[in-house]
Amino acid sequence: xxxxxxxxxxxxxxxxxxxxxxxxxxxxxxxxxxxxxxxxxxxxxxxxxxxxxxxxxxxxxxxxxxxxxxxxxxxxxxxxxxxxxxxxxxxxxxxxxxxxxxxxxxxxxxxxxxxxxxxxxxxxxxxxxxxxxxxxxxxxxxxxxxxxxxxxxxxxxxxxxxxxxxxxxxxxxxxxxxxxxxxxxxxxxxxxxxxxxxxxxxxxxxxxxxxxxxxxxxxxxxxxxxxxxxxxxxxxxxxxxxxxxxxxxxxxxxxxxxxxxxxxxxxxxxxxxxxxxxxxxxxxxxxxxxxxxxxxxxxxxxxxxxxxxxxxxxxxxxxxxxxxxxxxxxxxxxxxxxxxxxxxxxxxxxxxxxxxxxxxxxxxxxxxxxxxxxxxxxxxxxxxxxxxxxxxxxxxxxxxxxxxxxxxxxxxxxxxxxxxxxxxxxxxxxxxxxxxxxxxxxxxxxxxxxxxxxxxxxxxxxxxxxxxxxxxxxxxxxxxxxxxxxxxxxxx
Numbered sequence: 149x150x151x152x153x154x155x156x157x158x159x160x161x162x163x164x165x166x167x168x169x170x171x172x173x174x175x176x177x178x179x180x181x182x183x184x185x186x187x188x189x190x191x192x193x194x195x196x197x198x199x200x201x202x203x204x205x206x207x208x209x210x211x212x213x214x215x216x217x218x219x220x221x222x223x224x225x226x227x228x229x230x231x232x233x234x235x236x237x238x239x240x241x242x243x244x245x246x247x248x249x250x251x252x253x254x255x256x257x258x259x260x261x262x263x264x265x266x267x268x269x270x271x272x273x274x275x276x277x278x279x280x281x282x283x284x285x286x287x288x289x290x291x292x293x294x295x296x297x298x299x300x301x302x303x304x305x306x307x308x309x310x311x312x313x314x315x316x317x318x319x320x321x322x323x324x325x326x327x328x329x330x331x332x333x334x335x336x337x338x339x340x341x342x343x344x345x346x347x348x349x350x351x352x353x354x355x356x357x358x359x360x361x362x363x364x365x366x367x368x369x370x371x372x373x374x375x376x377x378x379x380x381x382x383x384x385x386x387x388x389x390x391x392x393x394x395x396x397x398x399x400x401x402x403x404x405x406x407x408x409x410x411x412x413x414x415x416x417x418x419x420x421x422x423x424x425x426x427x428x429x430x431x432x433x434x435x436x437x438x439x440x441x442x443x444x445x446x447x448x449x450x451x452x453x454x455x456x457x458x459x460x461x462x463x464x465x466x467x468x469x470x471x472x473x474x475x476x477x478x479x480x481x482x483x484x485x486x487x488x489x490x491x492x493x494x495x496x497x498x499x500x501x502x503x504x505x506x507x508x509x510x511x512x513x514x515x516x517x518x519x520x521x522x523x524x525x526x527x528x529x530x531x532x533x534x535x536x537x538x539x540x541x542x543x544x545x546x547x548x549x550x551x552x553x554x555x556x557x558x559x560x561x562x563x564x565x566x567x568x569x570x571x572x573x574x575x576x577x578x579x580x581x582x583x584x585x586x587x588x589x590x591x592x593x594x595x596x597x598x599x600x601x602x603x604x605x606x607x608x609x610x611x612x613x614x615x616x617x618x619x620x621x622x623x624x625x626x627x628x629x630x631x632x633x634x635x636x637x638x639x640x
Contacts, residue, residue, distance in 0.1 A: 149210055149226060149306040149338055150175055151196065156205035158191055160540075163532045165191050167362040168205075173307065176336045178329060180349045180370070183359035184382055184572040185544025186530040189342050192359070193309050197222040197229045228300035229309040232543060232570065233483060234292050238285030242278050242295045243267055246302055270301050274331045288434070290321030297328065308332070309340040312543070312570050314348060318433040318598075326352055344544075344572050345599075346375055358382055383574035390573075391605030392581050395588075398608075399423035401459070402474075402561050402592040405444065408453035413439050414616035417453070421561060421592040426583060428607030429596040431636050436616040437596045438480055441563050444594075445477040446470045457561070471500065474560035478550055478567055480596070482543075486550040489539030493531055494520045496538045496549050501556045523552040528578060543570040551579065555586070562586065565596040580606055600629045614638045 151173040158166040166188045173179050181189050194200045196207065198216030207214050209225065216222040219229065236245055243260075246267050252259040267280055276294050284292055293313055300308050310329075314322045329339055329352065341353055349356060350370060357367045358381045365381045403421040408414065414436040421427050431437050443450040446464035455462050457473050464470050470477070479485040487496050497520040498505065505516040520534055527548040531541065538549055547570065554562060564583075568576045583593055583606065597603050603610055610622045612635035620635040634640070 149173075151227075151307065151338075152206075152208045153192070153196065154206045154208075156192060156195060156207075157203045158188075158195060158200060159203060161532075165362055166195075166202075169359065169362070169364045170367075171357055171364060172367065173338050173340060174355075176333055176338060177354040178333055178339045178341055178352055180353040180356040181340055181342045181359070182344070182349065182356060182378065182382060184574050185542040185570075187359040187382075187572075188362045189359055190311060190542070193229060193311070193340065193342070197227055197309070199229075223303055223305070226304060226306035227309070228303060228305040228307070230293075230296045230300065230311065230313065232312040232315065234289075234296055236284045236292045236295065238283065240284060241281050242284055242287060242291070243280040245284050245295055246280075246299055248299075250302070266302070267298065270298060274301070274328050274335075276328060288318075288321065290317050290324065293317065293321070293325065294328070301332075305337065307338045307340070309342070311342045312344070313341075314343065314345065315569050321433075322348075344570065344576075346378065346573065349378075350375070360384060379573055382572065390577070390601070392577065392584055394426075394584060394606065394608070396608050397424045397588065397590075399590055402457065403444075403594075404454075404456040406454040406456070408440065408443060408450055408455070410439065410443060410448070410450045414443075414613075417613075417618055419611050419618065419621075421594055423560070423590040423592050424587045425608040426587060426593045426595055426606055428603040428610040429594060429613065430600065430603050430610055430632050431613035433598065435613040435636070437613050438565055439616075440613070441477065441565050441594065441596060444470075445475060445563060447477070471557060475563065476500070476554035476557055476559035476561070477563045478554055478565060480566040480569065482546055482550050486553075487538050487546060490537055492535050493524065493529065493538050493541070493549055494534040497523055497552045497556060500553050519556065520552075523556055524549075527552050527582070528575075544572055544575050547571050548575065548579075551582070555582070559591060561592045561594070563594045563596075566598065567595060568597075568599070568602065576602075600632060603627075603632065604629065612636050 153171040156166050156169040169192055171192060183189050191200065195202050198218045198221050243264060247263050252263050264280060271278055278291060278294060313325060343349060353370050355367060355369050358365045358378060360382060400423055401420060402423050405417060405419050408417040417440055429437050442448040446466050446469060462473055494517060498516050505512045524534060529545050529548045538546060568579055587593060595606060604627055608624050610627050611618055612620045612632055614636055622631060
């Protein structure tokens, strides 16, 4: 299926998101769509699939003019969109998820066996094995992602749009997904691949279209471009270094953790963080990294062990006490735990600091807006107004709001769990520079990341977790990807 989008314009109120975008998808290709957060990538694909209606421009599918009224129309025509936030019902089995709205029945009785046979046959076509009778909520993110792909194939999709599909996958799950995508391409399925991970783009894709500030900058064969060229076209300037230079000024001990244990989750975790340093936490998905961080911030309980903050033993009884003790926590799950999507950008940034602006129960709104405006400007959050609902922002700009909220409390220790997930390369560097500024001011940072280049590029020390146990600690000088992966898989 060939798709041509020409001179596409779209505005939401006074906010002009797309200003004349051209995009072409050919039969049987994997086409990367890249750009900074807020460049308009998701909006363009939402227009293609009928979620939004264009203001101006033309769309042709196999040479015929199209203007889908809703995603169901696009799906019927063979175009499926797998969003970054998966559309999975956790309390239903994977089989039930595959046939939502398309259940097979005879005389009012569900034909479960027939649905199972159809699903198994489709899975076998591209070498996927899924636990069809397992509840989706009990499956790995990788299995849920594969189920979403299968839902598309059950409708005989000829085009599949994937928005950040590897953001929450393990390395093994990512490799499996790539094999499936290559098989789909070989069968003539076209894939639009939206990702901020450069390595994946150059490994997997045939062509690339780059967007910047609501326009299409270029479309080229992957073989004809380079990492540096793509970055320059995305951000409009050269990034001389992917990671800013770090100078460590280690100060007093902020945090000491001794033998922290939660039965069945993590065991005997001991680590330290000093002021001015970044301690990277590496490990495979499911190793227990996030669970350890949640316990440190008193979001979850632990069974035994000690947490010592600035020389004082603490038994924190909830996040409020953690904040009082000088801690902040940027969660990996920004949608459910980091933000209130219906609240304004202003209210979300001010949320953790609300007590500072309401002495004696009176809200000092002017001071609050000065504070939130300053933080929004410092993090270069792309927005029309502080009063916009934070849910209207792109994923990367939502992440910046989460970071602004926690920087605003002036933490002594900041836990950052996947701080750049879903963030474009220009914004990543801004976050890295901000981390350097924080550590220059004496803040200690724990950074959990699944991106090994990020762990190596930003950490002063690296601790590695495998199956709930700390398997090793590496200095910045001795750390390599090979050493981290050896420890992350249980080796020595």
